[in-house]
Amino acid sequence: MNTMEKITTVPSLKQILTAHKTIKPYIHQTPVISNASINKLTGASIFFKCENFQKIGAFKMRGATCATMALTDKEKTNGIATHSSGNHAQAVALSAKNHNINAYIVMPSSAPVIKRKATEGYGANIITCNPTIAARQSTLDQVVAKTNATFIHPFDNYNVIAGQATAAIELIEEVGRMDIVMAPIGGGGLMSGTALGTHYLLPDTQIIGTEPERVDDAYLSFQKGEIVKNKSINSIADGLLTNLSPKTFNIIKEHLNEIITVSEQQIIQAMRLIWERMKIIVEPSSAVPLAAILKQKERFLGQKIGLILTGGNVDINNLPF
């Protein structure tokens, strides 16, 4: 029996709340943390939703679980598949394990050994491909053709978006009214989910996306009104290198007030501030919203802000400071 409906249009509040109830046994309700010293420094009142403490170390567990639980029994028999070198791979692998189904993860040969091992640790079948976008897709297509596994797209999937929205739902349930809610934008799964959750529960709250200057596809797409692709994928924020998809772009276009871009240096400084003041480990992508607040300090002065820390999966042998 599939315990979650397959969502085929922009998720409604009811669908997001059902998703939350459905995935709850498989995710952590992560803490919301404030830090006196960062509040003093920014002049704002910031509530950090700590998805670095989520299972597999990132928010991706929410979306992958929601998509997995929407499979039919027949689909479950065939398993699930995806391509990813990062957090989505681990999220799909653990979701599959939690529901006793097979997972097939296409990973580029360049993926860090530690991420490969973590994904294998959840019992997933790893299929190695050449480190190009084309090879990823063609290898995945072969795997799906052979196994009949269901492809779980990392963000262009309404069940994934509904799952990611549950982080904002928990944030708002805990903190209440806020002036602004912020998230970083990669493929836009977290951002579109965050935007929907905020729009439904706090209709007067501003929704602000944030992005590295070097991978500013969402910023450009938002300005132009159509999807613009990244010219480079060279940023320390390794979770934010993907382009928007039709489903995420449409939600972002409709619900965001603004997208702010930040430099690599600003990301590293904000990441360092979170590590040193909050004593928590976050990945570079997590630091992008705080970098935006520090960049446009005047604009955020005195505001009550919720922001989502995406995850904490960093290679501590290869830090930017």
Added chain:
Amino acid sequence: MNTMEKITTVPSLKQILTAHKTIKPYIHQTPVISNASINKLTGASIFFKCENFQKIGAFKMRGATCATMALTDKEKTNGIATHSSGNHAQAVALSAKNHNINAYIVMPSSAPVIKRKATEGYGANIITCNPTIAARQSTLDQVVAKTNATFIHPFDNYNVIAGQATAAIELIEEVGRMDIVMAPIGGGGLMSGTALGTHYLLPDTQIIGTEPERVDDAYLSFQKGEIVKNKSINSIADGLLTNLSPKTFNIIKEHLNEIITVSEQQIIQAMRLIWERMKIIVEPSSAVPLAAILKQKERFLGQKIGLILTGGNVDINNLPF
């Protein structure tokens, strides 16, 4: 008016609970965190009391606040003084600031600039001395002679010990019965407070101290039944380099079941495990109890264990991994 009595003998449960109530407005009730992956790895059920999230980033804020609040009005007029290059300096400085009194901190010229700046940031007067134990003490004596400030000893002080005991009180209030409670031992302030709190509230629980092999004064003192001093102070666990004092040794001697020592390598491995799995930043001293659990895995198998993470003040430009 002094809001806390001066404690002149081994603190009673009533005195510790009063200390807790008195200092509460000035400290964080820090979270207790468990980690599925570390529990799986150790085969134990471990509850980490996260004093890395305490104000100033370490448990020292508890003891310093308790000692400061026990001053008479006259003593408050003259201020407080201490010598420290580390967390106690910041704790005394912030406690003084919180109670609008002067603080005089003797710091060795070798103290990291970042710690000096943090201490200055709380408005303390910094007096620089040569980096020897003798120079620290003589400089402090001069400062006290000149200012009539009250010396707040970092651990040989029953109000400080009662303050440090409140971390264990909170841990036990949150977790309930445990088989074992553990802490690291430096000067013994945290360990003796933890031992008292555990002894009073969970009389059947084992109390285990942990220490780096390289600075094993507490281990040797516990074996010999009298205070033995460290032969070297060369350990990465920079919070644990001090010798026990009469007050802390007597409590440790009476209430501990055992002291386990661990190698530098074991400390670094445990610290890395906490960073990577728990996504929190802890200083090397914090990792010593987990290192002991990993070293004597069989002994801790299936046990319900509470342990205190001392703090999170590390120089992230100078990590051991």
